[in-house]
Amino acid sequence: MLRITDARTGEPIDAVPARRSLTRVEAHVERDDLSALRVLLVADVLARTLELGGTPVVTVADPPAELRARADALGIRRAEGDRSGAGPALHVLAPGATAVEGIRVEVAPVHGTADPALLRMVLLAAPRRQPVDFATADLDGARETLARWRKSVATWATRPSKPVPERVRQELRAAWEDDLDVPAVLEVLRRVEHADDVPDGARFETYAYADRLLGLELTRDIGAQR
Numbered sequence: 285m286l287r288i289t290d291a292r293t294g295e296p297i298d299a300v301p302a303r304r305s306l307t308r309v310e311a312h313v314e315r316d317d318l319s320a321l322r323v324l325l326v327a328d329v330l331a332r333t334l335e336l337g338g339t340p341v342v343t344v345a346d347p348p349a350e351l352r353a354r355a356d357a358l359g360i361r362r363a364e365g366d367r368s369g370a371g372p373a374l375h376v377l378a379p380g381a382t383a384v385e386g387i388r389v390e391v392a393p394v395h396g397t398a399d400p401a402l403l404r405m406v407l408l409a410a411p412r413r414q415p416v417d418f419a420t421a422d423l424d425g426a427r428e429t430l431a432r433w434r435k436s437v438a439t440w441a442t443r444p445s446k447p448v449p450e451r452v453r454q455e456l457r458a459a460w461e462d463d464l465d466v467p468a469v470l471e472v473l474r475r476v477e478h479a480d481d482v483p484d485g486a487r488f489e490t491y492a493y494a495d496r497l498l499g500l501e502l503t504r505d506i507g508a509q510r
Contacts, residue, residue, distance in 0.1 A: 311345035312377040318394035440488035
């Protein structure tokens with residue numbers, strides 16, 4: 285069960301009262317900037333996490349057209365509901381945003397600019413309550429890691445399939461269910477990448493499974509001419 289820190293109290297709380305109850309994830313954005321884009325991204329990852337845990341989700345957002353286009357480029361799924369819907373709600377918003385009823389999931393601001401192709405990777409690598417400054421972010425490291433993982437996944441896909449090791453599956457779920465700790469999810473993938481006891485076929489399944497949450501298109505290069 286996902287436990288999330290409610291910004292109203294600073295305390296962890298069950299994200300949903302019952303695993304199978306329909307839940308709204310509402311992203312509150314008004315401007316077209318990278319901070320608002322990060323709010324949409326966190327809402328997207330939050331919805332993916334709940335779905336992986338078996339909770340039906342409807343996402344709600346009304347971003348400006350320019351921001352919607354930037355979100356599309358990052359693979360952020362479009363909203364499919366409205367704020368009048370029934371069920372519990374999780375509100376994803378920037379600090380100081382207008383008060384709302386329900387659990388508040390706060391997202392720190394973003395400063396600077398970066399290659400759009402790296403935005404999702406860089407933003408996911410930072411805790412959501414930690415501000416991101418692209419002037420000091422390791423953009424080259426993010427670019428190299430993303431390219432290496434996509435190439436490796438394409439290679440592992442040619443090996444005999446093996447299931448995700450149960451201990452690895454549990455590590456991934458423990459990470460994303462612990463206050464949506466996406467940086468810890470990425471750390472699990474780094475360990476799996478070099479683990480001597482994980483066959484290549486299991487590495488592939490692990491990365492494909494984790495990418496259901498991350499949305500980094502890690503399987504994008506499968507079958508590409510090398």
